[in-house]
Amino acid sequence: MHENFNDFVLNEYTKSSSEITSFFYNEKKYWLKKARPTKSSISHKIYYKLFNLELITPVQEKSAIQALEFECTKLEEFKKLNIPVPNVVFKNNNFFVLEDSGKNINSFIRKKDAAQEKIDFYIIKSIDAISLIHNKKQYHGGAQARNLTFKDDKIYSIDLEDSFDDSIDLKTLQFRDFLLFLLSLTKIRAKVEINYELFINRYIENTKNYDFKKRLQKLANKISILIALSKINFIKKFLGKDVKKFFILFDSLYNLKIDKNINFEDKNV
Numbered sequence: 001m002h003e004n005f006n007d008f009v010l011n012e013y014t015k016s017s018s019e020i021t022s023f024f025y026n027e028k029k030y031w032l033k034k035a036r037p038t039k040s041s042i043s044h045k046i047y048y049k050l051f052n053l054e055l056i057t058p059v060q061e062k063s064a065i066q067a068l069e070f071e072c073t074k075l076e077e078f079k080k081l082n083i084p085v086p087n088v089v090f091k092n093n094n095f096f097v098l099e100d101s102g103k104n105i106n107s108f109i110r111k112k113d114a115a116q117e118k119i120d121f122y123i124i125k126s127i128d129a130i131s132l133i134h135n136k137k138q139y140h141g142g143a144q145a146r147n148l149t150f151k152d153d154k155i156y157s158i159d160l161e162d163s164f165d166d167s168i169d170l171k172t173l174q175f176r177d178f179l180l181f182l183l184s185l186t187k188i189r190a191k192v193e194i195n196y197e198l199f200i201n202r203y204i205e206n207t208k209n210y211d212f213k214k215r216l217q218k219l220a221n222k223i224s225i226l227i228a229l230s231k232i233n234f235i236k237k238f239l240g241k242d243v244k245k246f247f248i249l250f251d252s253l254y255n256l257k258i259d260k261n262i263n264f265e266d267k268n269v
Helices: 003-015 042-051 064-080 116-135 170-187 196-207 211-230 241-254
Strands: 020-025 028-034 088-091 095-099 148-151 154-157
Touching (some): 064 095, 116 170, 170 196, 170 211, 196 211
Antiparallel strands (some): 028 095
16 A cells, blocks of 8 residues: 555554544545454353353454454455455554445344344345355354445455364354354344244255254254253353343244254265
8 A cells, every 4th residue: 555545544543542443545444453362251161161052162362463463364365265355455563454345234234123124135145155154164253243244235254353273173163153143133123033944044055064953953952951041040140241142042043943854964965
C-alpha cells in the first residue's frame, strides 16, 4: 500500500482504544485488528475434561504476536484455496488491517423483526460457506454467525485466530465448527422457526459428511444427563452464560428427529 496509507493506519492504531475498529481511507472501508492472545479459561478446560464435548474443545494458548501471525497466515491459505476472506493490506507485530467484507451475519438474523425467509437465506448461505471450508479440508475455528460476513452475494470468514492441539483431529474440529454455528442460532430473537434438522441435512448434503448425525447421536446420549444437571438450581448458579447457551442448543439437538434406521457410516462418493 502507499506510504500515506501506512502512516494513516499507524495513526488509527495509536488513537484507537478498541481491539477491532473500522475506518475509511479514500472513501474505502477497512478494519484494524490489534494483536491479542488466545487461550481458554480454566473453567472452560474443566468443563471439557468433565464432559469431553467437542463443542467446548479448548483453544491453543498463543501469545498476541503468535495469534496475529497464525491468523494472517490462515487468511492467505484460505485465499489460495478460493475460500472467500478479506484481503490483508497491512501488517506488523501489533496489528493488521483488512479490507471490508460486509456486515456480519448476526446483523441480519438477530433483528427482532427479521423475516423467516431472510433468516433462512443467510443461514443457508452460511452453511454453504462452512461446507466449502470443510470440503477444502480446513476448519474455521470460530464459526459463529458473528464471524461470517456478507458482501456482494458472498459469505466471508473472519476471526480465524483460534488453533487447537495437534492431537485434535480435523473431523472433530469440523464437527465443532458446525456445532458452534448452530449454537449461534440460539441467539436469534425473532419469532421464527429454526429448523435444525433441515440445516443439518443441508450441511451433510454439501459435505457428504455422513458421520455427522452419528456424532450427534452420540452427543445426544450425553445431553439428557447434562440438561438434567443444568436445571438443578445449585448447579445452575455456577454455570457461566456461555455454558447456559450450550444447554439451549443441547435441548434442541436432543429433540431432533433422527432416523435410527439410517446407516450413517461413511460412504464412497
